[in-house]
Amino acid sequence: GIQVEQSPPDLILQEGANSTLRCNFSDSVNNLQWFHQNPWGQLINLFYIPSGTKQNGRLSATTVATERYSLLYISSSQTTDSGVYFCAVSRSGSARQLTFGSGTQLTVLP
């Protein structure tokens, strides 16, 4: 199956700092999503981004499908950004299920 690797596994920031999270995948994809799992365990959709660039407030994401990676940028981080960030992909073709990376645990300190 497709492999998804996220880095770094852990990240600790001071409030107000910027960060970049990376997701590498091993095959061509027709779906790529970034999620934030909050302290209550909810999976919050951040971006649906199989290719290109999107922005939503302080967050933005870029996927370079030809080079098989995606980046999630968090600017001016806040304590509420803490949690685990997951990248998930579906391989191109008939497969529709998402394969998740192991996540980046982000802690933003006040």
Next chain:
Amino acid sequence: DAGVIQSPRHEVTEMGQEVTLRCKPISGHNSLFWYRQTMMRGLELLIYFNNNVPIDDSGMPEDRFSAKMPNASFSTLKIQPSEPRDSAVYFCASSSTAGSGNQPQHFGDGTRLSIL
């Protein structure tokens, strides 16, 4: 608009009991997915349905697990008999195949299952 609705939110039961988890997908979505999250294995697919038909159940751990989708607005995941190693958070997600054929998946809040 209502999102994916899962029930119960929490379930604690004793080993050997039957457990039924429920999911209501977003109205108009024709694909439904069950995922499980554990510390050891992370988030992994158990089964998914397209137009109420099971398409891929290769992630279902063993015969103790079964899933049904009797209509477009309801699905169940059943474990019988339950074992302590089934303790996990179970997520249901739904999506549409309209347009390009692969749309984002939307997740419910999950069911946190503890088997004693």
